[in-house]
Amino acid sequence: MxxxxxxxxxxxxxxxxxxxxxxxxxxxxxxxxxxxIAMTDWRGVTATPRFIGLDNFERLLGDGTFWxxxxxxxxxxxxxxxxxxxxxxxxAFLLNVGGPQGVTGIRGSKFYRxxxxxxxxxxxxxxxxxxxxxxRPDGSGMxxxxxxxxxxxxxxxxxxPDVAFWSxxxxxxxQAVGFYVVLFxxxxxxxxxDMFEAAQIDGAGRLSLFFRITLPLLWDTVxxxxxxxxxxxxxxxxIVWVMTDQHGGPDFSTTVMAAEIYRNAFQYFxxxxxxxxxxxxxxxxxxxAILSLRLSRRERIEY
Numbered sequence: 442m443x444x445x446x447x448x449x450x451x452x453x454x455x456x457x458x459x460x461x462x463x464x465x466x467x468x469x470x471x472x473x474x475x476x477x478i479a480m481t482d483w484r485g486v487t488a489t490p491r492f493i494g495l496d497n498f499e500r501l502l503g504d505g506t507f508w509x510x511x512x513x514x515x516x517x518x519x520x521x522x523x524x525x526x527x528x529x530x531x532x533a534f535l536l537n538v539g540g541p542q543g544v545t546g547i548r549g550s551k552f553y554r555x556x557x558x559x560x561x562x563x564x565x566x567x568x569x570x571x572x573x574x575x576x577r578p579d580g581s582g583m584x585x586x587x588x589x590x591x592x593x594x595x596x597x598x599x600x601x602p603d604v605a606f607w608s609x610x611x612x613x614x615x616q617a618v619g620f621y622v623v624l625f626x627x628x629x630x631x632x633x634x635d636m637f638e639a640a641q642i643d644g645a646g647r648l649s650l651f652f653r654i655t656l657p658l659l660w661d662t663v664x665x666x667x668x669x670x671x672x673x674x675x676x677x678x679x680i681v682w683v684m685t686d687q688h689g690g691p692d693f694s695t696t697v698m699a700a701e702i703y704r705n706a707f708q709y710f711x712x713x714x715x716x717x718x719x720x721x722x723x724x725x726x727x728x729x730a731i732l733s734l735r736l737s738r739r740e741r742i743e744y
Contacts, residue, residue: 569683
């Protein structure tokens, strides 16, 4: 009995060893190296970087561009999950429960899901280049062209410091919302129709169906979506980097922490300082995930 248990444990361990070793080498080891490099003045050319302790982190405290990046990530962390989830829940509810008869979905709901999901098929860089053309400040821009044809002044979607951030946020919502429409639709499909029909017989309207049945039963899915979108808001890079031509927008009005890490590492060759930025972003991301999971914890509703 003991021998069989030992063989079974050895068998399981042999299968787990390879992925664990790969994870340690390619994930944990780079994190440890980044923590070490963050406490050096390494510029990528010396074999033995000079250890400077916490000087890079002290320098961060007085870096105005860093604080701009943090504020933009913070704004995205608040707005991107909220706006995306609200829009996605609305469309998912409409597609699955908003039909004209009873609590059925609207006609052509499968086609609409494909349309909503289409932005997810496009690469992030492609989306950024596409919206660069949409936001062009001259008459060839999809948005400014009609404005100028009507005799109105063009809007600097990516050149006006007061508008650039909101343009980037709008693109991020546009790209993300389709995936969560499909995700919430899958969750809605798993809710028994009898629950909606019984509530409707009792006189529940659309708002009551949403807030009293749909949202409570989809809460676990909403929680996961919030965490994923929050991590996306903290790790966003390609959209900002490509749309704003690697400049972080006018007066760094759209720069984010990931862009500052790349700029300091591969443009200024300050790898120690860039690693310090990465360490800060690592703790922001992990802290957000832990905090959001704890705050949104609730008892599971069985149905």
